[in-house]
Amino acid sequence: MDLSFSPEDEAFRREVHEFIANNYPERLKGKNRREFSEREDFLAWQKVLYKKGWVAPLWPKEYGGTGWSITQRYIFNEECARAETPQLLAFGLSMVGPVIYTFGNEAQKKRFLPGILSAEDWWCQGYSEPGSGSDLASLRTRAVREGDHYIVNGQKTWTTLAQYADWIFCLVRTDPNVKQQEGISFLLIDMKTPGITVKPIILMDGAHEVNEVFFDNVKVPAENLIGEENKGWTYAKFLLVNERSGIAGVARSKKQIERLKEIATSETVDGTPLIGTDEFARKIAELEIDLTALEFTELRTLAQEAKGKHAGPESSILKIKGTEVQQRITELTLEAVGYYAFPYARAFGDNEFPPGPDYAVGQSGTYFNMRKTSIYGGSNEIQRNIIAKAVLGL
Amino acid sequence: MDFSYSEEQTLLRNSVAKFLADHYDFESYKKISRSEAGWSRSVWKQFAELGLMAAPLPEEFGGLGGGAVDTMIIMEEFGRALVVEPFASTVVVGGGFLRHGGSAAQKEKWLSKIADGSTVMAFAFAEPEGRYNFADLTTTAKRNGSGYTLNGQKAVVLNAPHADVLIVSARTAGGRRDTKGVSVFLVDRNAKGVSTRDYPTIDGQRASEISFDNVDLPAEALLGTVDEGLGLIERVTDEAIAAHTAEAAGAMKVLLDTTVEYTKTRKQFGVPIGKFQVLQHRMVDMFIQAEQTTSMALMVTLKLDEGETERKKAASAAKVQLGKGGRFVGQQAVQLHGGMGMTDELNVGHYFKRLALLDTLYGNVDHHLKRYAALSD
The missing domain is CATH 2.40.110.10 (Butyryl-CoA Dehydrogenase, subunit A, domain 2)
Incomplete structure (x- = not known):
């Protein structure tokens, strides 16, 4: 057991970092944080990764995967989250793609997989x-x-x-x-x-x-x-488990906590940065600790998968805790921006700046929007049912 | 001890509830809050005709003398209907400043206009960097002959786009955050040097960012004693907190009822989801939060005229309950409605948003926990 990265891993991290720095489209920077991403925004980054051959780290190499180790996948995710690249749309790459290469026939693989990778479809x-x-x-x-x-x-x-x-x-x-x-x-x-x-x-x-x-x-x-x-239910369940495995969103949450800390450093209470107040510092600490536990739970799951064991029903933990952490981040961010939670960012035009500091714009909308995460992909109540039944045998 | 309502109070509740049922259903709310103006002047006039603005105000100035209990009744019903008209900012805050700080002439001039619905007021206290401290002010009012000159900027002034009169806190002496040296002024929103940037809030209200650029104020613009405005602001906002706690209780009850109703009809796995014990307990916890908030609204309302420390503790306690209860009830109402709870079409999200922002108004949970703890030393 070892937590450190090998020199090869570190070299891989540098390679990914440099690639993103040199190839991430300038016009997308910061855009995914401020509202309305258009169709082309979602696709632009995927197309860059496709050209590089990095678009489907989860796929087997023969279908266009990268053949990376779990450590490399972890590093790649972390670097993408750090650079705040848009999340690739899961529907093709993480959902139907694996169903097609696992259960589809040759003609279907040939017809559909390339379009999924290239973002053409x-x-x-x-x-x-x-x-x-x-x-x-x-x-x-x-x-x-x-x-x-x-x-x-x-x-x-x-x-x-x-x-x-x-x-x-x-x-x-x-x-x-x-x-x-x-x-x-x-x-x-x-x-x-x-x-x-x-x-x-x-x-x-x-x-x-x-x-x-x-x-x-x-x-x-x-x-x-x-x-x-x-036999569709078998494929549907396979897809749902796959959906859950990516859902923890640890690297993205880490980045969001960094953002939250920046905001809590700029915001002040009676002249002291908000982050320096006992109450808020504790809340952030709790959040980080929750996320650390989640990260290691996810790593344990990934390590099992690397040994060829498929993620079992316990992967529901990742959905439950992952979404709880994501929601808590938006809750604390809403709290941090104080009265500037009020303005309705979507009421302002593209070239119109809503009142308040830039970092406050749209944060209340994000908080309300993120309530969906404990509902979608099998509600968190359903995930608990799965654990109760399939793990605890209740 | 007696918690029962008088005949007049029961009549008041019934008449507000009936008016809102007839004229302010959820579709009307959406239409009004999304209209160009963002509120309905005609509804406002009808509120006045029903005597709602007059209800809590003193009889000698055109009011009906009902006091804070009447406010509580009205605000709970308003909370049930998501009313966006500026009752709290005009009657509770504006009326409060005049009742507690106004001179005889100011009361004479303004309270009757509030009571008959002809004046709308908004309270400009927050500043871009002041957070929840009413004394953290960079807006200044400097002596100028017999009057004052006002300069500065106010943030997120709710209802300001509808207002004729702004109540503005400003520093007249001392340094930033000093408790002494805060004063309160009545400012004509259309006065020279006042500029506003109006916008919608995410919970369906309207607000403004306001700049004051060498605004000349006459001596009679001052409310209360110069430099001693902080105590007045705290008293009035504690009354506003009482009113908003009642509003929140009303909103929570609607969310509870809607959720219970939904889980009785929504079937999954062949049964209404309300049959699942895990959801039943969740709804019981929502019920408990709604009841606790109702209790706190009553508690703070009845303690508003007690000693300063008692009053402040009561208001902070109520505000903490509002914030925590509102968050729980709002989030769970959405969760139990599933995807439908996320939509703009259903009322659930709208109540959730109102409750979330009521937590922020006049200080959030952390702020009031701290205030309560400091008062308990």
Whole structure:
């Protein structure tokens, strides 16, 4: 056991650091902190990494992965977080990509994987439905086989960034007459197909991130079925575990705590920096300690994975604690900016500066927005159920 | 001891509740707060016609003499409806400064205008770097003949875009943060040298950043005793804290009711999610927070006229409960509604935002814990 990095690791860190410094698009700097990222903003950084061959550290090398060790992946994540590069969209790279290379056929791998890596195809996730959130297996969007096509009817909701998507991967019901989990299939659907309508849902902070997606007699080629018909639940669960493994967000949270400390150094209480007051210093210390515990929990999980053991149900810890830490950071940031939590940043135009210090802009919106993290990707209540059942055997 | 409401007070609550049910449902709230003006002058006039502004004010100046209990009743109902009209800043704060600090002439001039709804006031106290200390002032008022010249900048002045009159704290003597040397002035918002930058707040209200550039104030602009304004500010803001605690209690009750209702109808795994014990206990904890906040609103309201230390401790205690309870109830209401709780469409997020910012107004939990502890020494 050893906590230090080898000289090779340190050299790798320098290489990553320099690459980011030289290649991170200038116009993106600072932008992901201040509101509305457009489609191209999300893609620009992915395209840079794609060219370098660094876009999919999680993928096996044969499909375009990097072949890095877990230490190298850790270093890479940390350097990206330090430079505050935009987070790569998970839907293609972390969600449907691994499903396709694990369960898809050769033709599907050839057709879809390159577009996911190059960011040519934007993917979104068709899982939740109005009546099926935590109880995902109750989903009702119907796909009926007709010749060499499926006809899809129904509705998905909370579909993140569907407004930009080229493709949606969907869980659909192909057999309504068997046990819920046994009648679900995993279907890839071109968003340009006639019969698909996308309607925005505005969140409480004013953001348009999620949508409703309606399917009205949408004709989908049968060759877009992943794996076997009615086996979709197996692939869906595989994807959900993958979704959880990246969700701890330790490196990003570290960077956010650094930001919080900068803010708490600038803000003063009766002339003393906020960070120098007992109450606030303790809160930050608690937060950092929580994050340290999470970091080592994640590292233990990664070390297991490196030995070929798949992350088990205990990875739900990463979702629960990861999101709790992220939410707490935004809560303390809101607290730190004092009265400048009030202005509604989205009401100001692009060239108009909201009142208060720059670092306060949009922080209250972020606090409200981040409440979603304990709801999405399997609510934290569901994650606790998973641990209770699958780990503790209750 | 008697916690029951008088017949008049019950009538008052019923009439406010009925008016809001008829004219201020959630859709009306959204429409009003997102309108160009950001508030409804016509609703304001109807509040006046119902006697709401007059209710707590003294009878000799056009009021109905109801006092702080009437304010509590009105504010709790306003909290239930997310009312954005400037009742607290005009009647509770403006009225409070005049009642406790105004000369006979000032009371005569302003209280009746507050009571009949013809004047709107906003309290400009916060500064870009002053945080929650009312004495941390860089705005100055310098003697100029018989009057004063006002210079400085105020931050996040709630309701200022709707106001005719600003109540402004400024330093008239001493150094920054000295407790002595703080004075309070009535300033015409349209006076020469006053410039405002108006904007919406994230919880559906309006506020302004205000600059005072050599604003001439007559002698009669001064409220209370020169240099001795800090005690007056604390007294009035403690009364405002009482009012906002009642507002928060109203908001929490709506969140609780909405959440309980939702979990009874939302089915997952074949049962209403309200059947899950883990969620039941969460809602019981929300209920406890809402009840504790209601209790604190009552406690502080009844202690506003006690000795200074008693009053301050009561206000700080209530504000701590407001902050902690509001955070818990708001966050859990969103969580239990799932994705729907995150939307702009549902009322849940709107109450959550109001509660979160009420924690900041006049000092957050940490500030009031410290104030309470210092008073208990």
